[in-house]
Amino acid sequence: MKVVVIGGGACGASAAARIRRLDESAEIIILERTNEISIANCGLPYYTSNVISNRDDMLVSSPEKFKNWFNIDVRLNSEVVSVNTSEKYAELYNGERIFYDKLVLATGARPFIPDIRGIDKVRVFTLRTLFDADSIKSYILHNGVKKAAIIGGGFIGIEMTESLVKLGLNTVLIEAQAQILPSFDTETTAFAQNEMRKCGVNLILNDGVKEFDKDQIILNSGRTVDCDIVIMAIGVRPEIELAQKAGLKTDRGVIVNQNMQSSDPDIYAGGDSVEIKDFVSGKSTVIPLAGPANRQGRIIADNICGIKSVYQNTQGASAIKVFSYTLASVGNNEKQLKADNIEYKKTFIFSKSHAGYYPNALPVYYKLLFTSEGKILGAQAAGKDGVEKRIDVISSIMRNNGTIQDMLDSELCYAPPYSSAKDAVNILGMNADNILREFVKPAYPEDIEGNLLIDVRPEAAYRANTIKGALNIPINEIRNRLNEFPKDRKVILFCNTGYTSYVASRILLQHGFNNIYSLCGGISLYQEILKDSEQKSGFAKLSV
Numbered sequence: 001m002k003v004v005v006i007g008g009g010a011c012g013a014s015a016a017a018r019i020r021r022l023d024e025s026a027e028i029i030i031l032e033r034t035n036e037i038s039i040a041n042c043g044l045p046y047y048t049s050n051v052i053s054n055r056d057d058m059l060v061s062s063p064e065k066f067k068n069w070f071n072i073d074v075r076l077n078s079e080v081v082s083v084n085t086s087e088k089y090a091e092l093y094n095g096e097r098i099f100y101d102k103l104v105l106a107t108g109a110r111p112f113i114p115d116i117r118g119i120d121k122v123r124v125f126t127l128r129t130l131f132d133a134d135s136i137k138s139y140i141l142h143n144g145v146k147k148a149a150i151i152g153g154g155f156i157g158i159e160m161t162e163s164l165v166k167l168g169l170n171t172v173l174i175e176a177q178a179q180i181l182p183s184f185d186t187e188t189t190a191f192a193q194n195e196m197r198k199c200g201v202n203l204i205l206n207d208g209v210k211e212f213d214k215d216q217i218i219l220n221s222g223r224t225v226d227c228d229i230v231i232m233a234i235g236v237r238p239e240i241e242l243a244q245k246a247g248l249k250t251d252r253g254v255i256v257n258q259n260m261q262s263s264d265p266d267i268y269a270g271g272d273s274v275e276i277k278d279f280v281s282g283k284s285t286v287i288p289l290a291g292p293a294n295r296q297g298r299i300i301a302d303n304i305c306g307i308k309s310v311y312q313n314t315q316g317a318s319a320i321k322v323f324s325y326t327l328a329s330v331g332n333n334e335k336q337l338k339a340d341n342i343e344y345k346k347t348f349i350f351s352k353s354h355a356g357y358y359p360n361a362l363p364v365y366y367k368l369l370f371t372s373e374g375k376i377l378g379a380q381a382a383g384k385d386g387v388e389k390r391i392d393v394i395s396s397i398m399r400n401n402g403t404i405q406d407m408l409d410s411e412l413c414y415a416p417p418y419s420s421a422k423d424a425v426n427i428l429g430m431n432a433d434n435i436l437r438e439f440v441k442p443a444y445p446e447d448i449e450g451n452l453l454i455d456v457r458p459e460a461a462y463r464a465n466t467i468k469g470a471l472n473i474p475i476n477e478i479r480n481r482l483n484e485f486p487k488d489r490k491v492i493l494f495c496n497t498g499y500t501s502y503v504a505s506r507i508l509l510q511h512g513f514n515n516i517y518s519l520c521g522g523i524s525l526y527q528e529i530l531k532d533s534e535q536k537s538g539f540a541k542l543s544v
Contacts, residue, residue: 001023001025001026001027001101001102001304002026002027002028002029002099002100002101002102003016003019003026003027003028003029003100003101003102003103003104003304004029004031004090004098004099004100004102004103004104005028005029005030005031005103005104005106006031006080006083006090006103006104006105006106006107006242007030007031007032007104007105007106007107007108007271008030008031008032008036008037008038008074008076008106009037009038009041009106009108009271009272009293010038010041010271010290010293010294010297011104011106011108011270011271011272011293011294011296011297011300012030012032012104012106012271012297013030013037013038013060013061013066013297014293014294014296014297014298014301015104015106015268015270015297015298015300015301015304016028016030016066016070016072016104016297016301017066017070017072017301018297018298018301018302019301019304019305020070020071020072021070022301022302022305022307023305026305027073028070028071028072028073029072029073029074029075029098030066030072030073030074030075031075031078031079031080031090031092031098032074032075032076032077032078033077033078033079033080034076034077034129034131035076035077035131036076036129036130036131037061037062037063037066037074037076038059038060038061038062038066039058039059039060039129039130040057040058040059040060041128041129041290042290043057043058044058044127044128044129044130044132044133045127045156045159045160045162045163046159046163047130047133048127048133048136048137048160048163048164048167049162049163049164049166049167050166050167051163051166055130055134058130058133059130063076078092078093079092079093080092080093080242081093082242082245082246083103083105083242083243083245083246083267084097084246085246085247085248085264085266085267087099088100088101088103088266090103100266101266102266102267102268102304103266103267103268104267104268104269104270104300104304105242105243105248105254105262105267105268105269105270105273106269106270106271106273106293106297107238107239107240107242107243107271107273108238108239108271108272108273109236109237109238109239109272109273109288110128110236110237110239111126111127111128111232111233111234111235111236112232112234112235112236112237113126113232113234114234116209116210116211116212117210117211117212118211118212118213119212121212121213121214122212122214122215122217122227122230123139123143123228123229123230124212124230124231124232125139125229125230125231125232126231126232126233127156127160127231127233128236136229136231139229140167140169140229143228143229144228145169145228145229146169146170146228147169147170147171147172147226147227147228147229148164148169148170148171148172148227148228148229148230148231149171149172149173149174149217149225149227149229149230149231150164150171150172150173150174150230150231150233151174151209151217151230151231151232151233151234152174152175152232152233152234152235153173153175153177153179153180153181153182153205154180154181154182154233154234154235155181155318155320156233157173157175157180157231157233157234158173158180158181158192158196158320158322159320159321160231160233161173161196161201162196162199162321162322162323164231165199165200165201169229170200170202171200171201171202172201172202172203172204172225172227173196173201173202173203173204174204174207174208174209174217174219174225175203175204175205175206175207176206176207176208176209176220177205177206178205178206178536179193179205180192180193180196180203180205181320181327182335183316183318183329183333184327184329184333184380185333185334185335185367185380186529187348187365187367187445187521187525187528187529188327188329188365188367188380188381188382189327189532190528190529190531190532190533191325191327191365191382191383191528192322192325192327192382193205193532193535194528194531194532194535195322195323195324195325196322196323197535198323199323203535204219204223204225205536206536207219207220207221207223208220212230215227215228217230236272236288238252238253238254238272238273238274238286238288239272239273240253240254240273243262243269243273246264246267247264248262248263248264248267248269249262249263251275251284252275252284252286253273253274253275253286254269254273254274254275255274255275255284256268256269256270256274256275256276258310258311258312259299259303259308259309259310259311260274260296260299260300260303260311261303268300268303268304269300270293270296270297270299270300271288271293271296271297272286272288272293274286274296276292276311276313276314277313277314278313278314278316278332279312279313279314279315279316279331279398279399280315280331280332280336280337280342280377280378281332281336281340281342282313283340285314287314287316289314289316289317289318291317292314295311296311299311312399315330315331315395315398315399316329316330316331316332317329317330317391317392317395318330319387319388319391324384325382325383325384326381326382326383326384326385326387326388327380327381327382327387328380328381328387328388328390328391328392329378329379329380329381329391330378330379330391330394330395330398331369331376331377331378331379331395331398332369332377332378333369333378333380334346334369336378337369337377337378342377343371343372344369344370344371344377345369345370345371345372345432345435345436345442346367346368346369346370346442346444346520347367347368347428347431347432347435347442347520348365348366348367348368348444348498348520348521348525349365349366349424349427349428349431349497349498349520349521350363350364350365350366350497350498350521350522350524350525351363351364351366351420351424351427351428352364352420352424353383353384353385353386354385354386354416354417354418354419354420355416355417355419355420355421356420357416358416358417360385362383362384362385363383363497363524364381364382364383364384364385364386364387364390364424365381365382365383365521365524365525365528366379366380366381366390366424366428367379367380367381368394368428368431368432370404370432370436372436373403374403374404374405374432374433374436375403376394376397376398376402376403376404376407379391379394379395379428386418386419386424390423390424390425393410393412393425394407394425394428397410404429404432404433404436405429405433406429407425407426407428407429407432408426408429408430408433410423410425410426410429412425412426431498431502431520434502439506439509440502440505440506440509440518441505441509441516441517441518442517442518442520443492443517443518443519443520444519444520444521445519445521445525445526445529447490447492447517447519448467448492448519448526451489451490451491451492451517452471452486452489452490452491452492453467453469453470453471453492453494454470454471454472454473454485454491454492454493454494455467455470455471455472455473455494455495455523456473456474456475456478456493456494456495456500456501456504457472457474457475457495457496457500458474459472459474461496462474465523465527466523467494467523467526470494473485475495475500475503475504475507478504478507478508479507482508482511485508485513485516486515487512487513487514487515488515489515490515490517491513491515491516491517492517492518492519493505493508493516493517493518493519494518494519494522494523494526495519495522495523496522496523496524497521497522497524497525498518498519498520498521498522501518501519501522502518504518505517505518
């Protein structure tokens with residue numbers, strides 16, 4: 001059997017190595033159009049900033065290793081221009097034809113560069129390869145770069161922003177949407193946006209690039225941004241041209257079945273160039289993540305070698321470092337659920353990164369989306385410690401079709417330096433369970449305006465800092481002041497993070513007050529959103 005793999009990234013390299021481990025007799029050729037194979041793409045921003053200082057550390061493997069370990073023929077600088085499915089060969093740019101029995105399309109994705117007027121007047125870089133990173137580092141080093149502009153607030157844009165700040169550059173990030181990191185909801189990105197501003201980033205939201213003019217960027221609003229270098233990080237587009245020319249079925253990406261098989265039974269495809277099913281909605285989507293790409297490569301290899309293997313949809317689990325913060329998410333966010341008309345409930349909590357009595361416990365914010373039947377639809381978190389491990393736990397529960405009850409029942413490692421006896425996953429599940437059982441009526445930051453607010457913290461905390469217009473009835477006085485709570489309007493109780501207001505609401509609900517709500521996330525979340533809102537363009541609707 002002769003297998004030709006087009007593309008030497010995560011999916012292609014994984015598929016080739018797995019095929020060899022399963023079939024020592026197979027002839028395997030990897031055709032890679034660049035001079036790089038199997039590099040650590042996700043580490044490129046950290047290599048750019050010299051956090052990863054050794055270039056060799058970015059090389060996960062090499063043609064020599066593929067040859068010596070796996071007897072795989074890796075051909076660099078070998079661009080495939082067409083695939084003939086009837087005669088079963090891939091044609092290179094120089095006219096050479098490489099015949100195959102099975103073909104793997106792992107062409108990945110390319111950075112999207114929009115056609116913006118004057119783009120040729122400035123030095124614009126993208127970051128996809130090690131060559132790109134080397135070029136950026138060299139340009140900064142040899143051209144006296146002081147001011148940098150990042151276009152796009154996705155993962156690469158955020159990571160490159162931090163990298164350039166670490167290099168001492170005056171850095172601005174420009175994002176056309178109202179928030180960075182579109183896979184997260186606005187409450188979560190507020191933490192990241194506030195952190196970026198704190199670290200010196202000039203963050204411009206809701207404003208796109210109109211044109212470039214020498215060392216200036218002219219925005220749609222008319223604002224101008226001076227820059228010596230521009231990093232274009234608007235996103236990537238699946239490389240599907242080869243598949244289209246070969247007559248394979250495509251849409252936004254190459255269309256494959258659960259075995260990663262294309263419309264041609266002898267051609268498999270995986271990685272950033274394919275469409276897969278979203279785990280929550282079941283709809284086709286394109287999610288360019290390294291983990292799924294590696295997994296798909298293994299599945300492709302299994303099926304080529306006669307082992308039936310199925311790809312079980314993508315959850316979109318991801319994490320990102322934003323200076324001292326970590327943001328992590330899995331599943332769908334509110335925007336996706338609304339777009340797909342999926343009904344959901346939500347809650348927010350804060351929980352310590354480890355036992356509160358052990359030194360340096362830090363607050364972590366969590367958001368959970370779920371159905372009235374307790375199915376988990378998505379989760380997000382932001383904080384400085386222990387963030388991604390809790391999202392990983394929720395991701396595993398989701399993968400096994402677990403529910404809110406499974407979050408309550410999860411038995412997780414506990415020792416004071418690492419967690420609490422009731423882990424954040426347990427507490428988040430308990431909070432959602434209380435909502436499902438109607439033991440608490442949740443309120444959210446968007447509900448504040450126009451409703452009666454009651455701060456249930458001690459008077460000293462109330463006087464130090466509260467939400468504008470709120471009254472103060474401390475929790476330990478509630479039973480003696482029941483007559484001060486109206487029954488003819490919505491009343492929102494709040495505290496620092498939501499626990500005290502939940503307890504207070506239980507008192508009132510059991511005294512016949514059915515109009516009492518508890519503010520999820522408390523004043524801590526509200527003020528984080530407020531802080532972000534005040535620093536954005538335009539009028540801040542929230543106030544204290």
